[in-house]
Amino acid sequence: MGGIGIWQLVIVLMIVFLLFGTKRLKGLGSDVGEAIQGFRKSMGGDNDVTPPGTAQVQQQAPLTGQATPQPQADRQA
Secondary structure (H helix, E strand, O other): OOOOOHHHHHHHHHHHHHHHOHHHHHHHHHHHHHHHHHHHHHHOOOOOOOOOOOOOOOOOOOOOOOOOOOOOOOOOO
């Protein structure tokens, strides 16, 4: 048994909401998010920061199983 169950987590969350309130928790969450973004930017791991909600999609050419012929230069011997 010794683990934390769902009811214990619910009780802890209720106590946190009662102590801090939703406005303070919202501000704390945004501050933590900005701190994480600043840390990533300073470490160089996330140079191109995109706003939340926008995803970058890379498209690749479909694999056909056949090798594409490479243009060869005309050689004269």
